[in-house]
Amino acid sequence: MRKTKVVLIGLGRIASSLEKDPYRSKPCTHSGALFSSWGKKNFEFLGGVDPHPDKRENFRKQWKIPEEFTFSDPDHFPSKYKPDLAIIASPSESHYRNALEWIDKGVKNFLIEKPVCETFLQAKDLEKISRKKGIRIWINHERRYHPKYAWAKQVLDSHKYGPIRTIRASVLTSALAPGRAFQGRTGPLFHDGTHAVDLVYWFLGKPDRICSSLTKRKGFPIEDRALAFLEYKSGPAVFLEAGGARKYFQFEMDIMTEEARILLSNDGMRLFVSKPSKKYKGFNSLTEVSFPEKSFLGSNPFMNLYAEMHNVITGKSERMTGDIGENLGIMELLHKIKTGAKIRTVTEI
Structure with missing residues (x-):
């Protein structure tokens, strides 16, 4: 061999x-x-x-x-x-x-x-x-090579739980507990937020409208926090936060479909599906079920x-x-979030 x-x-x-x-x-x-x-x-x-x-x-x-x-x-x-x-x-x-x-x-x-x-x-x-x-x-x-994220991609593409309605994506860190993002020139949006943007692009593709803002500390060349709202003509909406004055690191993708909620994070994976409510007669509620263990990938x-x-x-x-072709689209999305953002400057975080 x-x-x-x-x-x-x-x-x-x-x-x-x-x-x-x-x-x-x-x-x-x-x-x-x-x-x-x-x-x-x-x-x-x-x-x-x-x-x-x-x-x-x-x-x-x-x-x-x-x-x-x-x-x-x-x-x-x-x-x-x-x-x-x-x-x-x-x-x-x-x-x-x-x-x-x-x-x-x-x-x-x-x-x-x-x-x-x-x-x-x-x-x-x-x-x-x-x-x-x-x-x-x-x-x-x-994360594209993680079995749980790959499972989520398969399920979302199959519409098993209906189409995606919203995604809340967050990659939380900050200069309060600085990592590599604050040692170079890229900042938390490009350095850490790229993971969330990559998954959003993987799940939904290129958005049709972007609104964003950056929070910077006075005298610092890079942002401490990036916020973005992405809209798709097909219906989904995405809320993104990168950075954000936290004394911890947290990655999370909270995906809400028509019939389920898929929570993917660095603390674990959780799955909730729509079932008849035990609290409200005539309504359905999200009920947590076991996350599937099988995947076409290794662990x-x-x-x-x-x-x-x-x-x-x-x-x-x-x-x-x-x-690299697909990542060009991801880099373009990051670029548009950054260059189209409203800038807010603060004296301290």
Whole structure:
């Protein structure tokens, strides 16, 4: 069996160090997938690239990698190595530059962390280049590979519980408890909100009308909170919040259909269906039922993603989920939310 040859660009959090989190389901990083027993059988690790010496050293210690397998920049990566796949797990502001560097080296398959680029214009250019050169690009919106979210997609598409009426999507964090979104230039809308926007786009496609607002602290270049209301001519409405002055991180998709409510979050999944009410005669109420356990996917999103890539690259399948073309639509939606927003400036959060 031919292994997929891999180079990993960026050796930090999502590339490697998050694997040390004792609470997360494993693997939860790119290295965790690559160095799993299944990963070693299907992928050949050619090397990791990162400009920071401390990250290279920590990566080598964590995975017991010899020094000759880590490099400070692409120019030091041996030309004799010919990667089938480049995984870009560097900070968001580096994605576009890193992708162009490895495209120039002849790589034809990419997995890029979300958001695919720092701006919509960069994503638009990258999509154009990929079409012209026949390059395949996956973007790691990992919830698409989670069995419960995949189940929800199937059920919503089938109209088993009727059409979608409303979605309340929230990705809550803030500068009060800052994460990566507040360390770079992307802000919570592009860095964290992209997960919610990706799912909204996956479930409903492009909205017909967008209203939005941003709250910024005086003297800060990025928003602390983004709010958006999306409308579709077919009927659904979406309420989105990203950021929002919270001292915690919370991801949640609250989907209301004609006959059910599907709650998807980082705290679990819940399903409610319409049944005759036990409190109000002649009415139906939402009643919680057991969430289905079966799915066409395995249990781990990273393993599902890597299995899909390996099957496509080795010619076993043509099925891609969330490629650069679809992500261009997601980036355009994020761009419209941001550029069309009313700005509110406050002195403190």
